[in-house]
Amino acid sequence: MIAPAAAARLLDGPAIDTGAESFVAHRNRLGQLPRFIRGQLIDVVQEAGLRGRGGGAYPTARKWAATRGRSGGRAVVVGNGAETEPMSRKDRTLMVARPQLVLDGILLAAEAVSAERAVLYISRAYDDAAAAISRAIEERRATGEIAVAVTVVRAPHRYVAGEETAAIACLNGGAARPGVVPPRPFERGVDGRPTVVQNVETLAHAALIARQGAQAYRSAGVEDATGTVLVTMAGAVHSAGVYELAGGSTIAQAVSAAGGATSSVAAILVGGYFGRWVTADDAWDLRPGIDLPLGSGVVAVFPHGHCGLAQAAALVGFLARESARQCGPCEHGLAALATTTAQLAAGGAKPRDAERLQRWIAQIAGRGACHHPDGALVLLSSALRVFSGDVSTHLRRGRCDRNPALLMPAPDWTRKGR
Secondary structure, X not given: OOOOOEEOOOOOOOOOOOOOOOHHHXXXXXXXXXXXXXXXXXXXXXXXXXXXXXXXXXXXXXXXXXXXXXXXXXXXXXXXXXXXXXXXXXXHHHHHHOHHHHHHHXXXXXXXXXXXXXXXXXXXXXXXXXXXXXXXXXXXXXXXXXOOEEEEEEEXXXXXXXXXXXXXXXXXXXXXXXXXXXXXXXXXXXXXXXXEEEEHHHHHHHHHHHHHOHHHXXXXXXXXXXXXXXXXXXXXXXXXXXXXXXXXXXXXXXXXXXXXXXXXXXXXXEOHHHOEEEEHHHHOOOOEOOOEOOOOOEEEEEEOOEOHHHHHHHHXXXXXXXXXXXXXXXXXXXXXXXXXXXXXXXXXXXXXXXXXXXHHHHHHOOOOOXXXXXXXXXXXXXXXXXXXXXXXXXXXXXXXXXXXXXXXXXXXXXXXXX
């Protein structure tokens, strides 16, 4: 059975207007925050099948249980609102509109893992989200209902800064770059303490599970894609923006929720810049989260008439610029891939250069100090396959007759000093 396409609400609430939902409105809508003892919520979250919404889709209950087992009442919970995926807007939208729901989630997580400290890690580019969350904390403090210290820390707006070990490094006073594991965050994280780093959307879902129960939550989705999911619809759709879809919705349903495509569709990028390109012919019945990873929750529609190779080259260039530059595969491998792909898009490459790209992809895979190179390789390898016609034309004629203008941003954040 296919899940219904879209919910008109942002995580179980009425249509949102401008401004953040106040604590009073939040409490009137959802009621008192339930209390759980001795990690009982972890069992409920496990039964609900909640997985992380930050990209990795790791089982939430497993992460919490591992942290609780080492906590000793000293653990730290980090709500990750860095959202450094250039096209994603879901976490920012959630924090601005439903800050109290996010706060519910981080307080419940802190209770579940026996933490004494919680941190909201929010991008420096998201002043509105940081302000909404800060106001929510002050409102909650006025009620005397915060059992742990909760603070807001601003994250560098760089792509790798949202990775969980990078967040921990930043919170420990270092550069926001991914670290080598082990130790994993539940073993040694912020201030050397057992730490849970959880995407803010995941925390909001946990707050709903605590109120609705596991079975009610599971019923909103299908198979392993339980509950709902926030998806940023981008590219050639009539109404780009953030939509709440039932878990297991197809790409066709997601595009329909955004008003449909504005023109004939050539391909769709699923999962953001660490995601996969899929041809339009193959895409419509696929279910992100089941048939392929949803990643950062971006579904971007790419129309006919534009050069897919030019777009792919720009995205690979972005990922090369945004690497942590702490291992050879990032420092040299991604740079070589970006340079050669750009030459191919500009008409300055030879057939042997296309062959080199495939060889380098195989050589670099799995050899990075973190997952950044592998994410870039998934993007590039799927692009070379989906846009193989453009590749052939560029090799044969130098350029294709398609529009090279970019529909998906490839910003140079290195120049902005974020």
